[in-house]
Amino acid sequence: MTxxxxxxxxxxxxxxxxxxYRVWGDDALAGQFLEVSMGPHHPSTHGVFRMDVVLxxxxxxxxxxxxxxxxxxxxxxxxGMSWLGSMPYTDRLDYLCSMTNNxxxxxxxxxxxGLGVPERAEYIRVIVGELTRLVNHICLAGFLLADxxxxxxxxxxxxxxxxxxxxxxxxxxxxxMMCNYMRFGGVxxxxxxxxxxxxxxxxxxxxxxxxxxxxLVSGNEILLSRCQGVGVxxxxxxxxxxxxxPMLRASGVDYDLRKVDRYGIYDRFEFRVPLGEHGDVxxxxxxxxxxxxxxxxxxxQALAQMPEKGEILHPQAKLRNFRPKPGEAYGRIEGPKxxxxxxxxxxxxxxxxxxxxxxxxxxxxxVLEDMCLGQKVADVIVIFGxxxxxxxxxxx
Amino acid sequence: xNAERFAAQFPGVQWDAATSSWxxxxxxxxxxxxxxxxxxxxxxxxxxxxxxxxxxxxxxxTKGEDGKETEHERPGYLExxxxxxxxxxxxxxxxxxxxxxxxxxxxxxxITPLFRSAEFQEREIFDLFGIVFSGHPDLRRILMWxxxxxxxxxxxxxxxxxxxxxxxxxxxxxxxxxxxQVADSAPPRHDA
Amino acid sequence: MEQGRTGVALGxxxxxxxxxxxxxxxxxxxxxxxxxxxxxxxSVWPLQFxxxxxxxxxxxxxxxxxxxxxxxxxxxxxxxxQADLMIVAGTVxxxxxxxxxxxxxxxxxxxxxxAMGACAISGGPxxxxxxxxxxIDRYLPVDVHIPGCPPRPEALLNALMFLQRKIDxxxxxxxxxxxxxxxMDKAEFPVPSYGAHDLTPSSNRAFWKPEATPRNEG
Numbered sequence: 001m002t003x004x005x006x007x008x009x010x011x012x013x014x015x016x017x018x019x020x021y022r023v024w025g026d027d028a029l030a031g032q033f034l035e036v037s038m039g040p041h042h043p044s045t046h047g048v049f050r051m052d053v054v055l056x057x058x059x060x061x062x063x064x065x066x067x068x069x070x071x072x073x074x075x076x077x078x079x080g081m082s083w084l085g086s087m088p089y090t091d092r093l094d095y096l097c098s099m100t101n102n103x104x105x106x107x108x109x110x111x112x113x114g115l116g117v118p119e120r121a122e123y124i125r126v127i128v129g130e131l132t133r134l135v136n137h138i139c140l141a142g143f144l145l146a147d148x149x150x151x152x153x154x155x156x157x158x159x160x161x162x163x164x165x166x167x168x169x170x171x172x173x174x175x176x177m178m179c180n181y182m183r184f185g186g187v188x189x190x191x192x193x194x195x196x197x198x199x200x201x202x203x204x205x206x207x208x209x210x211x212x213x214x215x216l217v218s219g220n221e222i223l224l225s226r227c228q229g230v231g232v233x234x235x236x237x238x239x240x241x242x243x244x245x246p247m248l249r250a251s252g253v254d255y256d257l258r259k260v261d262r263y264g265i266y267d268r269f270e271f272r273v274p275l276g277e278h279g280d281v282x283x284x285x286x287x288x289x290x291x292x293x294x295x296x297x298x299x300x301q302a303l304a305q306m307p308e309k310g311e312i313l314h315p316q317a318k319l320r321n322f323r324p325k326p327g328e329a330y331g332r333i334e335g336p337k338x339x340x341x342x343x344x345x346x347x348x349x350x351x352x353x354x355x356x357x358x359x360x361x362x363x364x365x366x367v368l369e370d371m372c373l374g375q376k377v378a379d380v381i382v383i384f385g386x387x388x389x390x391x392x393x394x395x396x
Numbered sequence: 397x398n399a400e401r402f403a404a405q406f407p408g409v410q411w412d413a414a415t416s417s418w419x420x421x422x423x424x425x426x427x428x429x430x431x432x433x434x435x436x437x438x439x440x441x442x443x444x445x446x447x448x449x450x451x452x453x454x455x456x457x458t459k460g461e462d463g464k465e466t467e468h469e470r471p472g473y474l475e476x477x478x479x480x481x482x483x484x485x486x487x488x489x490x491x492x493x494x495x496x497x498x499x500x501x502x503x504x505x506x507i508t509p510l511f512r513s514a515e516f517q518e519r520e521i522f523d524l525f526g527i528v529f530s531g532h533p534d535l536r537r538i539l540m541w542x543x544x545x546x547x548x549x550x551x552x553x554x555x556x557x558x559x560x561x562x563x564x565x566x567x568x569x570x571x572x573x574x575x576x577q578v579a580d581s582a583p584p585r586h587d588a
Numbered sequence: 589m590e591q592g593r594t595g596v597a598l599g600x601x602x603x604x605x606x607x608x609x610x611x612x613x614x615x616x617x618x619x620x621x622x623x624x625x626x627x628x629x630x631s632v633w634p635l636q637f638x639x640x641x642x643x644x645x646x647x648x649x650x651x652x653x654x655x656x657x658x659x660x661x662x663x664x665x666x667x668x669x670q671a672d673l674m675i676v677a678g679t680v681x682x683x684x685x686x687x688x689x690x691x692x693x694x695x696x697x698x699x700x701x702x703a704m705g706a707c708a709i710s711g712g713p714x715x716x717x718x719x720x721x722x723x724i725d726r727y728l729p730v731d732v733h734i735p736g737c738p739p740r741p742e743a744l745l746n747a748l749m750f751l752q753r754k755i756d757x758x759x760x761x762x763x764x765x766x767x768x769x770x771x772m773d774k775a776e777f778p779v780p781s782y783g784a785h786d787l788t789p790s791s792n793r794a795f796w797k798p799e800a801t802p803r804n805e806g
Contacts, residue, residue, distance in 0.1 A: 040687055043636050043666035047643065048684055067516075068539035069684040070640055073717030076549055080568060080716070089713065095641035095738075159651035177641065177738055239441050239483050242513025253483060260486045328415050330445065330479055330489060341445055343477070358445040358479075366515050392640055395539060540719065541683050541782040548718045555718040556786035560710075560798060569716070 033061065036377070040069045044147045044381045047391035051368075051380065058376045063369040067362070070395040078355035083109060083322050084184070086355065091178040093357060094393040096139055099132040099169070100335045101393075102182035107263060108331025108342035109184045113324040115317060120310035121186040122265045126302045127199060128172070128181065129333075130295040131165050134206065136336035137246075137288040137295075138162065138213075140388045144285060145217055147385040148226055154217055161209055164202055171195055185317030196303065203299045210292060218289065227282035231371040231383035234279065241366045245338025246291060247387060250276035250283040257334035264333075269301045281386040288388075323350055330358075337361055337388050357396055361389035398437055405431065417477070417491035422504050425494050429510050432480055432490065440480035440490055443511035446518060448525035449475040450499075450551045474502045474527050496527060499550075506532035524549035621760045629660070629752040632700070635671035636664035637691065640678025642705040642738040649741035659748050668694040673751070675744075676728075679707035679714055680721040682787050686779045689727050693776040697768035700754075702747050703730045706737045713737065726791035727777060 039050035048069035054062035074093065078086040090105045091098035103125055110117065117125070142158030166176045172189055173179040181188050191199075217223055233243070238251040248255055256273045258266040274290035276283030326348040332341035338360025345354040364387050371383050402418075403409060406428055410419040420428050432440040453472040457465045474496045481488030496502035506529035508514045518529045519538040526547035529535060537544060546553055557572070565573040602617060610617050618626075638646060650656045650664065665671045668691045680688055692701070703724055706712030711722040724730060731754060732747045739747075758766060767773055780787040791798070 040684060041637060041668075041691055048639055048687075064534075068537075068541070068719075069681060069687070070679065071539040071681055071683065071719045072640075072679050072714040073548070073719050074714075077714065077717055092641055092713070095644060155647075156652050159648055160653065163648070163651075163653050176740065177644065237512070240512050241515075242442055242444055242511070244444075255483050255486075326414075330491070332444075339444060341479075343445060343447055343479070345449065354447075354449050356445070356447040358447075362516060363513055366512055539683075543782045543784060545784040553718070556790070558722060558786070558790055560722055 032056075038380070039066075044385065046143060046385070046389060049384075049389070049391055049394070051384070053372075053377065053380065055377055058378075060372045060375055060377060060380060063372045063380065065365055065368055067395050070391040072392070072396065074396040075355050075357065078352055080351060082350050083324070083352060084319060086352070087182070088178065088180040090357075091180055092392055093359070093396065094335070094337060094340075094361065094390045095177060096390055097132040097136045097336050098177060098179045099128040099181060100333060100340065102179065103129055103264075104331060104333045104335065104340040105342050106182040106184055107333055108329050108344050109324065111331045112327060112329035112344055112346055113184065113322075115185040116314050117186055117264075118311040118314060119265075120190075120307050121312045121314075123302050123306040124187050124191055124312065125182065125264055126266070126269075127191070127299060127306075128169070128179075128187075130299050130302070131168065131199070131202075133295045133336045134292055135162050135165050136388075137292050140288060140385075141213070141217075141285065144382070144385040145223070147381050148223060150217065150220075150223075154213070157209075157213060157216070161206070168195060168198055168202065171198070183313060183317060183319065184322065185314030186312045190312050196306075199299070200303055203296055203303065206296055207293065210289065214289060218286070223285075224282065226379070226382060227280065227285060227386075229278070229280050230375060230379050231281045231386060232279050233367055233371055237367060237370060238279070241370075242363045243338070243367055244360050244364070245335065245388075246284060246287050247338065247364050249273065250287045251279035252276055257332060257339060261332070261334075263331075268305065269298045271298050281382055284386040284388075321350065323348060328354075332358065335360060337390070337393070338364055340393075357393070359393045359396060361387075361391075361394040362396075365389060365394065401437070402431075412493070415491070415493070417493050419493050419495065422494050422496070425492075425505050426507065426510065428492065429478075429480075429507055433510060438487075438490070439482045439484050440488065442481045442483050442488075443478060443507065443513045444481050444489070445477075445479040446507070446514050446521065447477050448521040448527060448549065449477060450525060450549065451475060452551050472499045473497065474499055474525055476504055476521060476527065478507070502527045503530055504528070505530055506535075508532050523547075526550065624760060625756050625758055628698075629755040631663070632659075632661045632673050632748070632751065632755075633663045633665050633671050634661055634673040634675050635668055635691070635695070636666045637668075637674060638677050639680060639684065639688075640707065642677035642708070645738045645741055646675055646677045646704065646744060649744045654741040654745060656745070656748070659745065659752070661748055668692070669696065671695055672698065673700045673702065674728075675702045675704050676708040676724045676730075677704045679712065680724050681719050682721055683719060683782075685721045685724075685727060685787060686781065688724065689777055689779045692728050693779070697775055698766070699775070700731045700751055701728055702732045702734065702744075702751065704734050704744060704747070705739055706735060709733050709735065721787075726796050727780065729795060 034055045036053045036055060037050060038053055039045040040048040050066040052064040052066060053060055074089055087102060087105060090101040093101050138158045138161055142155035145154040169179050170176050172191060172195055173181040233251045235251045235253055238248050239253060252275050254273060254275055259273060271294045274287050276287050324346045326346055328345040330341055330343045332339050340360055341358030343356040344352050347353040372380050406424060408421045408424055412419050432438045451473050454470050455467050456470045457467050459465055476494045478492040480490040494504055496504060504527055506518055508518060509531060516538060518532055519535060521527050522529060522535055523537040523539050524547060562569060607617050648654060650662060656662050674692055674695065703709050707714060708724050711720045714720045715722055732750050734743050734747045736743055777792060780789060
C-alpha cells in the first residue's frame with residue numbers, strides 16, 4: 001500500500017494539518033496508517049527539528065522533515081551589518097564548531113577581496129579547525145549512542161574530552177563555544193608556547209581516549225545490531241542529493257575538500273581519507289572515529305611544522321571600514337559536518353549585498369526520507385542521529 | 397576547450413565575466429543542467445548550492461559606442477544561482493544564473509527532477525524569495541510557517557513593527573525608534 | 589508561639605543556638621515549611637528541552653565537570669508532565685513560540701522558568717530578525733534570567749541556586765496562600781497562533797507591557 005494515496009475518507013491535506021496523531025481508514029486494523037509528529041520537542045531530535053512520520057504498524061512509509069523552528073534570519077541580518085559584523089554570527093550557525101564556521105566565512109571573504117593569509121595564521125587555523133573536528137565528532141558519537149540507549153556514559157566521556165579542548169579555545173579566544181576567532185586575512189590572537197604545549201598534551205592523550213571509547217562501545221552487540229544495515233544510503237543518491245562530509249564518504253565516495261580543494265595549507269599534511277563500504281549507520285559512526293585519528297595525525301604534523309614566529313594577520317587586512325570590491329565569491333571548506341560554503345555578493349558597500357550559507361546539515365537531510373523508508377520507527381532516531389546535524393545551521 | 401564547447405552547444409547562454417558565471421535563459425535551464433550532468437567532459441553530478449538573489453529596479457549606467465554614458469532604468473528581477481561541482485573529476489565550481497522576468501510573478505523551472513539536492517533549497521527560495529519552481533514535487537514553505545504571506549529575504553520586505561525600547565539605538569534601529577517616538581507621542585507611557 | 593499557627597513555624601521560631609545544640613545531640617529540628625521547601629528545592633527536575641546553542645552548555649552543565657547533580661537537578665525529563673523547571677535554552681523563534689507555551693501549559697504546578705541566554709531574554713544578537721521572538725517573557729512568566737551568549741555552565745548553576753533561594757522563600761502560611769494551591773488558577777497561558785505576518789497576538793498583554801519609548805531620545 002502506498003502512502004501517497006491515503007485510504008478512503010482521509011483528506012490529503014491532513015498530512016500537514018495541525019493535529020499530531022491521526023489514524024487513516026475506517027477498518028479496525030486493516031491498512032491503517034498512523035501519522036506521528038516527532039518533534040520539535042523530542043529528546044533525540046538534537047534541538048528543534050520535526051519529522052512528520054507516517055507509520056504502517058512500526059514501519060515508516062513516509063517521512064517529511066519540517067524545518068524552521070530555529071530560523072534565526074542569519075542571512076537577512078547579515079545584509080544589514082558590516083562584513084566583519086557577521087563573524088560572531090557564524091559562530092552560532094553550527095554551535096558545536098564555531099572555529100570552522102569562522103574559517104569558511106573568512107575564506108570566502110578572502111577569496112572575494114583577494115586577501116592572503118600569513119603562514120603562521122594558516123597553521124593556527126588548521127590546528128583550531130582540527131581540534132573543532134575532534135569536538136564535533138566525539139560529541140556526535142556521544143549523542144548517537146545516547147539515542148541508541150547508552151544514556152549517559154559515552155556522552156559523559158565525550159563531554160569530558162570536549163571540556164579539555166574548550167579550555168584551549170577559551171584561553172586563545174576568550175570564549176568557550178562562540179570563539180569569534182578568525183579575521184579576514186588571519187586570526188585574532190596568537191598562540192602562546194604554553195597553549196601549544198597544552199594542545200600537544202591533548203593531542204598526545206586523545207588516541208588513548210579513543211581506544212578507551214572504542215573498547216567501551218564500538219564492538220558492542222547492541223550497537224552492531226542496531227546500526228549495521230540500517231539507513232543505507234546508496235552512493236549515487238548521495239552524490240545526486242548533494243550529501244557531503246562524512247555522510248558522503250561513508251557511502252564510499254572519495255570526496256574530501258581538504259584533498260580536493262586543498263584550501264589553506266592542507267597540501268602540506270599527509271593524511272588518509274577513510275571511506276565506508278556499506279553506507280549504513282555503523283559506517284558513518286566508524287568513519288567519524290577514523291577521521292578523528294586522522295585529525296590527530298594532522299594536528300601532530302601541524303604542531304611540528306608550525307613556524308616559531310610570524311605574523312598572524314595579513315598587513316593589508318582591514319578590520320574597520322572593510323569594503324571589498326564589487327563581485328562575488330563562493331568559498332567552501334570541509335567542515336566537520338560536510339561542505340560548509342559561503343556565497344557572498346558585494347556591491348562595494350560596507351554590508352554584503354547577498355550573504356548565503358550553504359549549510360551541510362540542511363542539505364544532508366534531503367535524503368533522510370530515503371534512508372528511513374521501510375525501517376522501523378525506532379531506527380528513525382538512529383538514522384537521524386547519524387546524519388549529524390545542528391539545527392542552528394540547518395535553519396539558520 | 398570545455399567552455400567553448402559549452403558555449404557552442406548552447407548559443408543562448410551568456411558568459412558574465414563580472415561574476416564568472418553563465419547566464420542561462422530559463423527555457424533551456426533543464427537542458428543545460430542535464431548536459432552538464434551527463435557530458436563525460438563535465439560530469440557535474442553534484443549541485444552543491446542553489447540560492448536566490450533579489451535585484452531591485454535600479455538605474456544603471458552604460459557606455460555607448462560614442463563613449464557617452466547613458467543612464468537607463470533596469471527592471472527588477474529575481475535570480476537563482478546554481479553552483480555545480482564534479483565529484484568524479486574533482487572540478488568546479490561551474491556557476492549558472494537564471495533570471496526571472498520581473499518580480500511580480502516569478503516562475504522558473506525546477507531542477508529537482510535532475511538534482512535531488514535542490515529539493516529543499518528550492519523550497520527555501522520559494523519561501524524566502526517567492527520564486528515559484530514549476531515541476532517541483534513538493535513546493536511548500538519550509539522555514540516559515542504555512543500561513544505566512546511575505547517573502548522576507550526580498551530587499552523590500554517590511555517586517556512587523558515590534559520595536560522595543562533600546563538604550564542605544566543606532567542605524568536601522570534608530571529609524572525605528574524615531575518612528576515609534578512619533579507614534580507614541582499622544583498616549584502616556586506604558587500604553588497597552 | 590503565636591496563636592493559630594500550629595507547629596508550622598515552630599522550627600522558625602526556635603532560636604538557632606538551641607537548634608544547633610539539639611543537632612549535636614542527634615535531634616534535628618526544623619519547621620514543616622523548612623523541610624517542605626528543602627525537599628522541593630533539592631529535587632528540581634528540569635525539562636530536557638534545548639532550543640539552540642545554550643542547550644549545549646546546558647548539557648555541559650549536566651555533564652561530569654560541572655555536575656548539576658550536586659544541586660539535585662540532574663534528572664532531565666523529556667516529558668513536560670514530569671518536569672518542574674523549564675530552562676528556555678536558546679533562541680525562541682516565532683515558529684517555535686506556540687510550542688514552547690504549549691509545553692509550559694503541560695507542566696504540572698509548581699513550575700518555574702529560567703530564561704537562559706540573551707536570546708531567551710530579549711532575542712539577543714538575533715533580536716532584529718523577522719522570525720525571532722524578542723524574549724520569552726512576552727508569553728511566559730520568567731523566574732530567573734541568565735545573561736550571556738551562551739552563559740557559562742557556572743552561570744546556569746548560579747541561576748539554579750538563585751531559583752532554590754526563591755523556592756526557600758515560599759511559605760505555607762495560610763494567610764499568604766501560594767498561587768498554585770488555588771484550584772481556579774490553571775497557570776495556562778494562551779497559545780499564540782501563526783498569523784499572516786507575525787504571531788497573533790504578538791505578546792501576552794495580560795502580564796507583559798512594552799517598554800515605552802523615552803521622549804528625549806535621538
